[in-house]
Amino acid sequence: MKDERFCNSHCPFTRAIGTIGNKWKPIIINVIGTRTIRFGQLDAIIPHITRKVLTEQLKELEEDGLLERMAYKELPPRVEYKLSEKGLAFLPILEAIKVWNLKYEVVTMP
Amino acid sequence: MKDERFCNSHCPFTRAIGTIGNKWKPIIINVIGTRTIRFGQLDAIIPHITRKVLTEQLKELEEDGLLERMAYKELPPRVEYKLSEKGLAFLPILEAIKVWNLKYEVVTMP
C-alpha cells in the first residue's frame, strides 16, 4: 500500500492494516500457505490476477518480510516463493477468517 | 468493495476478503469495538477519514451484516452504530492481527 498515513501511522494496528489490508495480499498468502511455489504457479492458481499485479504484491510482501524470494540462476529462470516465519504466523488469522465467514455469511442463491 | 470477482466468487474465503479486505473496514470495526457510537464520534476519532468515505464504508458494513444502524427521529438528527453479532465475532481476529504485528513488525526509527 502506498498510503503513508497508514504505513507511517503511530498506531501499530493501523500499520498492520497498511501491510495486509488489501484484497490481493490475503489471497496470495493463503494460496502459498506452507508450500514453496513458483511465480508461474501462483499466476495460474490465483483467479483473475494479472502478472503485473502479482509481481507488485509479491514485491511488497517481500519488503514487509512476509515472504522469501529465491531466484535460481538457470535458464529459463526459476523463482520460488515461500512464506517467512512472519508470513506463516499470519496463516492462522486467515483460517480464523474462514471459520468466521462460514459461520456468519448469509449466502444468497442467485 | 465493488469488485464482483471477489464478492461473487465461488470461494468463501475470497468472498470474505471481498467484504473486509480493504483498509478502512478493519479500522472502523476496531474503533467501534463493543460500544455504541455516533457518526460524528467515528468521524472525530478515526484519523484522516472523510465523512464521505466513512458514510460509504458504514453503508457497506451494514449491508454485509457486520453493523447495525439506529437512526433516531430527532432534530438535530442522531444516528448510532454498533457491531452486530457477526461484527463482534470479527473483533478477536483484529486482536490476533495486533498480536501478530506486535511480534513480527520490524520497527524502523525515522
Place this chain on the structure above:
DNA sequence: ATTTGTAGTTACTAAATAGTAACCAGTATA
C-alpha cells in the same frame, strides 16, 4: 434574523489501483 448542531449528500477532481498488450533475455528444442 443569524448562528449552531447532526448526519449526511452532491458534484467535481485527484490519486491509487488494476487491466491490456507488447516486449525482453538466453538457452533448448523442433
Place this chain on the structure above:
DNA sequence: TATACTGGTTACTATTTAGTAACTACAAAT
C-alpha cells in the same frame, strides 16, 4: 530459422477509490 520456456518489465489506458468544498433539513438557542 523459428518457437517455446520463465519471470518478469514497460507504456498506456481504464476503473476504483478517495479527497474537497459546498450544500441540505429542521429546530433550538443567541
